[in-house]
Amino acid sequence: MSDSKPIALDAMGGDHAPHEIVAGAVHAVRERGLAVVLVGSPRVLYEALADHDATREIPIVRAEEALAMDEGALASLRRPRSSIAVACHLVRRGDASAVVSAGSTAGVVATGRLRLKAQHGVLRPAIAVALPTLPHPTLLLDAGANADTKPEMLVQFAQLGTVYAQLAYDIAQPKVGLLTIGGEAEKGNKLVKRAHELLQAAPGIRFTGNIEGFDLLTGRVDVIVTDGFTGNVALKTMEGAVRYAFRELRETISDSRVAQLGALMQRSRIRELHRRLDSEAHGGAVLLGLNGTVVIAHGSSRAAGISAACRLAVDLSAAGIVSTIGDRVASAQKHHRRR
Amino acid sequence: MSDSKPIALDAMGGDHAPHEIVAGAVHAVRERGLAVVLVGSPRVLYEALADHDATREIPIVRAEEALAMDEGALASLRRPRSSIAVACHLVRRGDASAVVSAGSTAGVVATGRLRLKAQHGVLRPAIAVALPTLPHPTLLLDAGANADTKPEMLVQFAQLGTVYAQLAYDIAQPKVGLLTIGGEAEKGNKLVKRAHELLQAAPGIRFTGNIEGFDLLTGRVDVIVTDGFTGNVALKTMEGAVRYAFRELRETISDSRVAQLGALMQRSRIRELHRRLDSEAHGGAVLLGLNGTVVIAHGSSRAAGISAACRLAVDLSAAGIVSTIGDRVASAQKHHRRR
The missing domain is CATH 3.40.718.10 (Isopropylmalate Dehydrogenase)
Incomplete structure (x- = not known):
């Protein structure tokens, strides 16, 4: 089942990254029973996890770069190894079920489009x-x-x-x-x-x-x-x-x-x-129409908001939102051609 | 001085017309010392003024038609003798300093454009x-x-x-x-x-x-x-x-x-x-860029809102907003040609 895969959480995006993001991951894992991997700088994240005694509970995936909150679409092209790009890559490769990021909306949208691509038949996510x-x-x-x-x-x-x-x-x-x-x-x-x-x-x-x-x-x-x-x-x-x-x-x-x-x-x-x-x-906005679920938490999110966004990402992913959208778009196009 | 001319108040426009409009006119005249003429059905307005003992204080200008609140631009073309059209006509003829209406915004805008016309050089009011x-x-x-x-x-x-x-x-x-x-x-x-x-x-x-x-x-x-x-x-x-x-x-x-x-x-x-x-x-919205001041009071206005809208209309008209806009637009265009 796809929902047994972890959420790829961009630990470097957001006004209160990485500490509130890490705290949110700890909450999601301990209180909600979700599986989460943190994506970002290993050294920084290991220290942040240690503050919660959680270094053995939550794995880290290395991403040495990050998009700043004021960086938009262009920067995402220049940074193929940013934390959000690596998080998308994990979903694309099938190693994670969904992406959660509190990074700049423009950066997340541009990176998501570039790394996960729009679903077949979707004009614009x-x-x-x-x-x-x-x-x-x-x-x-x-x-x-x-x-x-x-x-x-x-x-x-x-x-x-x-x-x-x-x-x-x-x-x-x-x-x-x-x-x-x-x-x-x-x-x-x-x-x-x-x-x-x-x-x-x-x-x-x-x-x-x-x-x-x-x-x-x-x-x-x-x-x-x-x-x-x-x-x-x-x-x-x-x-x-x-x-x-x-x-x-x-x-x-x-x-x-x-x-x-x-x-x-x-x-x-x-x-x-x-x-x-x-x-x-409200647990965040969702970027719909990509080959993978991407939840964009509010830039000012603290731990509670990040944890809620992880919950939303798991639920949507488990419900099969990507494949349902794919089916629906395909059937609308078939209907359109038939007319 | 232009501000000694009365305001032409559309007495038939608004959710609470004509009674709250008439009450607003009475307030504007008695409490604010403004000059107002009511435009609408003489019989109806005379009765409404009589309730305030104000039949001698506030003149009525006849308009037998009115735009309904759900009527828009098209209806305004079909009703050249609507209360808002007649109010605009009074300003155009120089018998009133400004128009106040709580009628449908689309209707007031369309009628204002048609009857008062955009100022020279103004692309769109x-x-x-x-x-x-x-x-x-x-x-x-x-x-x-x-x-x-x-x-x-x-x-x-x-x-x-x-x-x-x-x-x-x-x-x-x-x-x-x-x-x-x-x-x-x-x-x-x-x-x-x-x-x-x-x-x-x-x-x-x-x-x-x-x-x-x-x-x-x-x-x-x-x-x-x-x-x-x-x-x-x-x-x-x-x-x-x-x-x-x-x-x-x-x-x-x-x-x-x-x-x-x-x-x-x-x-x-x-x-x-x-x-x-x-x-x-806030006393209403103002339609800028026409050959005459038009204040559009909120459709749900009661007497206090109508009176405030009359005050605003008098102030803007007395300050010469129409001629100042004319000068400013002309000078911007001169600057544009010179470049």
Whole structure:
């Protein structure tokens, strides 16, 4: 079984690498019972593991280079032995089931494309992010892998997201919405208007129409499709707005004596809520459409976030997301040729 | 002086028209000392004014038709005697200083373009929205007038926003940021990358580089430039996220007895904050680049929002925003030809 293979965890990527990454690996192994290999500088990682008495529990695979957090696609070409490149290589060779990295998104995407290649029939891999709605998350894709896209790519993003929602949240026929600037079919830019037509005719997709920015966190649909530019702006806008609301709230409730007392009573609950809304909780974005599962943890992830990302990677890999996407894309293309 | 002319207030546009619009007009006249004419159905408006004993204070201009809130650009062409069309006509004829409408944005934009026409040299009028940052608002444009734009249009949006920030917030050289998906110059889609180059070379604009969705509410720049599709998605995403944060907060703090007591102590302050962050407070979006000032109040505006929108319209009109934009656009074009 593929899920008995370990996760290849890029130990050098992320704002708090390598220490929080190593701590996350230790948590994933000890608390979640997952198998993990750390990829990075052996000397540094051995020392970090020693701090947890974990040198015998978690193997290290050597990668002498690393991509810095501010390095993007170009650097990934110049560094074939970076920790993320080696992690991809382990999956490609069949020695690991999935990759987890908290490195720069642009670097992980570029390296993943280069080392794992897009699946047969996939026009462009896309980043899917799970938004914190209830009873299950809402998937937004593309969250930033492709700044310029064609309408046909948006239809594929709908297929990728549909498979993800089916496997991860057990939704038989996930509702798919197209992110645009109004509910009516003709609302949007040229890209979206054409994608709307294509989505209505696409087999195997339950397209329920346009949605607007208001709907990102209402759970109105299960999968939200958009180009990577708009998706990335929307996602960061959302994070910024939630942060803003909490900042304003904190100022408001620490403004008077009576209110302060009230605030004291609630501090832990508000802190807990803030953490839940924070990116840490959702366990990371997933790069879909490659020959291998790649989970991109938030750059600011600490141990808990890394451990959650490992869990997600194992689950998606064990559910066979790569082969299911392959089947679905092939059948959509067969349908397309038959018409 | 142009500001002695009244505001032409579209009394039939908005979710709460005509009663809240009329109440807003009464507030603007009595509490702010502004001059207002109501445009719409005389019978309906006379009755509404009578409820406020204001039939002698506020004149009515007849318009027998109205655009419904779900009607867009096409309907505005078919209804030359709609209340918003007649309001624009009053400005065009010199009988009013500015238009205020809470009608459908698409309808107001289409009618404004058709009746007032774009200023000489303006490629596309744009919607500027004031985001609630401190010490002064941050202007975001285009917030939805143009779904498909060219890089040159984004440069003009920067000029329009610069003039608005100078006149409304008294900022000598407003900082302009370009909304995209990363800080580095090469981050973005084709539109944004080309606009980045043009903005760096544009005269009279203090371009400080790229910004991301995180920065919409941090006040890092004074003017945020984007295409109308991205701007509209970002704005609605922001509103949705703030609403979400407050909804979650409400559930969190009404979840336990102790917390409830705390919540009780703070209820009024939290409600006040929520209202401040709500769209009502900012007095409306402004359609820039037409031969006349057009303020688009939020569709859900009540009397206070309408009155604030009238204040904004009077201030911008009195500051000469239309002629200043005309001068600035002409001088940029002269500079362009000289190069």
